[in-house]
Amino acid sequence: MITSTVLEDENIQLEDGRKLSYATYGSPVPRTTVIYMHGFPSSRYEGKLWHSACAKRMIRLIAPDRPGIGLSTYQSNRRILDWPADILALADHLKISQFYILGVSGGAPYALACIKRIPKERLLGVSVVSGMYPTKFGTAGMMLQSRMLYWIAPWMTGLISFIFDTSMGKAARCSDPQVFEDMLEQEVENWHAGDKAAMKDPKHWPTFVAMMREAFVHGSRGASWEARLEGSEWEFELSQLCIGSNIGCPLTLWHGTEDVNCPAAMVKKAKALMPGSNSHMMEGEGHVSFIFNKADEILEDLIGVEEEEDFIHIE
Numbered sequence: 466m467i468t469s470t471v472l473e474d475e476n477i478q479l480e481d482g483r484k485l486s487y488a489t490y491g492s493p494v495p496r497t498t499v500i501y502m503h504g505f506p507s508s509r510y511e512g513k514l515w516h517s518a519c520a521k522r523m524i525r526l527i528a529p530d531r532p533g534i535g536l537s538t539y540q541s542n543r544r545i546l547d548w549p550a551d552i553l554a555l556a557d558h559l560k561i562s563q564f565y566i567l568g569v570s571g572g573a574p575y576a577l578a579c580i581k582r583i584p585k586e587r588l589l590g591v592s593v594v595s596g597m598y599p600t601k602f603g604t605a606g607m608m609l610q611s612r613m614l615y616w617i618a619p620w621m622t623g624l625i626s627f628i629f630d631t632s633m634g635k636a637a638r639c640s641d642p643q644v645f646e647d648m649l650e651q652e653v654e655n656w657h658a659g660d661k662a663a664m665k666d667p668k669h670w671p672t673f674v675a676m677m678r679e680a681f682v683h684g685s686r687g688a689s690w691e692a693r694l695e696g697s698e699w700e701f702e703l704s705q706l707c708i709g710s711n712i713g714c715p716l717t718l719w720h721g722t723e724d725v726n727c728p729a730a731m732v733k734k735a736k737a738l739m740p741g742s743n744s745h746m747m748e749g750e751g752h753v754s755f756i757f758n759k760a761d762e763i764l765e766d767l768i769g770v771e772e773e774e775d776f777i778h779i780e
Contacts, residue, residue: 471490471516473510474486474536484536485537486529486537487527487529488528489525490515491519492520497768498524498559500555500556500564500567501526501567501569502573503572505695506534506571507571509535510672510676511676514669518760527559531687531691534679535680544694548575549581549582552579565590565591568594569594570595570596573593574695576593576596580707581701588714589714590715592716592767596732597695603730616696626685626689630685633645633648633677636648637682642678646674657724660751662754663756703739717767718742718745719759724750
C-alpha cells in the first residue's frame with residue numbers, strides 16, 4: 466500500500482527563463498496541498514521534516530527553493546514581494562487551484578508576502594512557525610551572530626556572500642561530507658538545549674545536514690541576498706495585510722517563548738499589528754524544539770475543514 470511520496474529534485478522554467486526547483490513530500494493521493502516556505506539558511510529538503518505528518522493527513526507538501534538557493538536560479542535585485550508570483554506560477558504548473566502555506570523561520574516574510582499578493586480565492590490559509598519578523602521590531606534576545614548578520618547584510622551583501630562561501634560554502638562542496646557535518650554540529654552547540662536535542666535526534670539530523678548543505682553547495686549569493694532582504698525594510702507593513710477567516714486569509718502564528726533565533730518579543734509585536742491572526746506561544750520552547758511533537762496539531766489547525774482541489778496532479 467502506497468502511503469507517501471518523495472520527489473526531491475523537480476523544477477519548472479518560469480516566464481523570465483529562471484528555473485524554480487522544488488521537492489514534493491507527503492501523500493501521493495492528496496486531498497489538499499500545502500506550499501512550504503523553508504527557513505534561512507535552508508532549502509527545499511527542509512520539507513522532509515514534515516513528510517510523515519503530511520502523509521498521514523493526505524496532504525501534499527510542495528517545498529520550493531527560493532531564487533539562488535539549491536537548484537533555483539539566482540534572481541538579481543529580487544524583493545520579498547516578488548516571491549508570490551513564483552508561487553502562483555508553480556501552483557499553475559501543477560494545476561493546483563487552491564492551497565495553504567506553511568512558513569517556518571526565515572520563510573515567514575515570504576509566507577506573509579503571499580497574503581499580501583495572492584488572491585483570497587486561491588490562498589486558503591497560512592501558518593507561520595518560529596517566524597522571523599522585521600528587524601525594526603528589535604532584535605533583543607537574538608543570538609549575537611544573527612544580529613550582526615542582519616545588521617551588516619543590507620549594506621555589505623557581497624561581503625556576507627564571501628564569508629558564507631569561504632566557510633559554509635567551501636565545507637558544503639568538500640569531497641568529504643563529514644567536513645560540513647562537523648561544522649554544522651559545532652554551530653548547533655550554541656543553540657537552545659531543546660533545539661539542539663531535536664536537531665541531533667538521529668531521525669532528524671540527516672535532513673538538517675542535507676537542507677543546510679543544499680543552501681550553500683551551489684553558491685552563496687542566494688543565502689546572502691536572503692540575509693539582506695530579511696535585515697531590510699520588507700516594502701510592506703504587517704498592518705496592511707487582510708487577515709481573518711471572514712474578511713481575508715486565516716493566519717496562525719506558532720512560536721517558542723525561549724526562541725533565540727527569532728525572539729518571542731518580535732512575534733508579539735507582529736501579532737499586535739495583525740489583529741485578525743491567532744497565536745500559540747509555546748512555553749519554554751526554542752526555535753525548532755516543539756515542531757516535531759506539534760506537527761500534527763500545526764497541520765490540523767492550518768487545514769481545518771479540508772478543501773477539495775479542482776485539480777490534482779501527480780508526477
